[in-house]
Amino acid sequence: MKTLFLSSKQVKRLLTMKDTLKAVETAFRHAGMGTVEMPCKVYLFFPKHNGDIRVMPSYIPPLNISGVKVVNVHPDNPKKGMLSVMATFILIDPRTGFQQAIMDATWITMMRTGAAAGVATKYLARKNANVLSLVGTGAQANTQLEAMMIVRKIKKVKLFDARKKRAEEFVGRYQKKYRAAQFRIARSLEECLADADIVCTMTPVRKPIVKAKWIKPGCHINAIGADAPGKEELEPAILKKAKIVIDDWAQASHSGEINVPLSKGIIKRRNIRAEIGKVVAGLKPGRTNDADITVFDSTGLGLQDLTTAHLVYKLARKKKVGRWLEII
Template identity: 35%
Template sequence: MIVISEADARELLTMADAIQTMATAFRAIHAKHAVAFPLVREQISECNAVFGVKSGACIQDDTLGLKAGGYWASNSQKGLTNHQSSTVLFNPETGQPLAFVGANYLTALRTAAVAGLATDRLSRPESSVMGIIGAGTQAVFQIEAVLAVRPISKLIVASRTEESARRLSEQARLLGIQEVTIGSTVEAAEQADVLTTITPAREAVVELAAVRPGTHINAMGADTAGKQEIDSSLLRVARVFVDDWTQAAAVGECQHGVSHWKMTQGDLAGTLGGLAADAVPGRVTADDITIFDSTGMALQDLSVARVVVDRARQRGMGQEIVLESAS
């Protein structure tokens, strides 16, 4: 078994790599070559944490595994990253573990990469203004992903804390965005061609009245029952795409469409897999409001881990260990 450190993972996969890997993964999902097993996600109140396990397989690609981890809200006070994740890959024929991969960086990368893929398929090609609501660790990855597919020259940052907004603004300038301003959630929504929400909110931070025709929204924060960033009425008027309907209906933005106006899978415009496979239309008119409701899927984690493992072995990186000898 090979062990890949966080430092090695950072060296082995870029945002452009990750977006391409996500496209391949979601095409496999659409073709039903891949399967996601039931999601485990639980609150651990004693530790002020949320712990989850995402697992799945793409046997045609010899991929089987899981990612375990979650969010420990108190970690920052201990000098640690709040998000903690690790991925384990197995040999699908024998069940033997093949790799253990530090997945904090890869989780951030793959989360943003699906937003980059959705932005590429759904936003107007000339989109140049991005709004981002939320300025935590994941936010800079989201900006980088959108920059990889659209010529963003202006960014509006909205955050609950001025310190976080200023830090993200500086990071965005280093990424090459010419004009960066700090504004309200309404200003970010009103001005954006591409709007990304990446918050832990439990009530809408984006209202229908603030969103212009033609806007594309990446709704990235809702991944647990009760979380919400988007006014559920937006789901009625937009072309809505999901990574997985079952998850979106349970823990994504769509959970509020289900509860508020009986939203069903038939109300979707499609899935990210359908978009990646060119099997469903994305934006039909320039004035369409499009929404990508992301909840995160196991194959995202397994796919980026698989690429990293393959590259590590090609380059002589990582540490090989033996867990058991052949009998």
């Protein structure tokens, strides 16, 4: 039997944000209904090299799909001309254990992360939310913006990045694509967050940078940056008054935005409103009124990678993309 191999360029050509949003919403719904198997991601740290790898297996029995992703995070890689995050996904036939496909999952990771925030925004942000603030304009900001533009009618996009040139390049890429929206680079983080309806934070900081006094009532926050123990972007006072929705308790409590406030006793498990899957499945409420501040703590689930990779596999077979090799 042969296995399908797909490169990064091939995956990128096949995958759209609209399709990814549907795939991730499906993953969340199955998680909420309890029809999945997903062990916690396993970390292997390389302190000497300021990096780590993460192994993320998952299985959705009703869809009869299974697989595993291996992904790294090495913040210093750009200095070496490499991406900070690189990933590979192995799609496995649960009936036999055979490797149906091996594909680059770097683009899948970026797309499903943007889509996760998009799905959370669909269910948690105010219906009339139209001012988006992006904190950080690195690689992940691209798919965050694309997802937000699909799930809400965004009229204004405010940006802040410590590296102003990167923010300017970001605006240059998207101002023409999204002509209906006004783009503005803020001079400070406070200015960026003023009057924001939706906030996406995408920084690797270990001390909070987003202050509670800058967040207005009714705002929805997608907290993306905290992805390892000790990381946090939001001042704990925000979490104390917000409706907190997480993607997965085990992962979020270990390495998500809530991990530090939990470890310090600032918040408790009872302060968590729901997992996003429960909200998507209609089993738990999300936003209850327009004054709620909502926070989505996104750590990234193997299930998101699985449904997205399976979608790519189906599209590749349909369009005859990729190379089939016999490796066993």
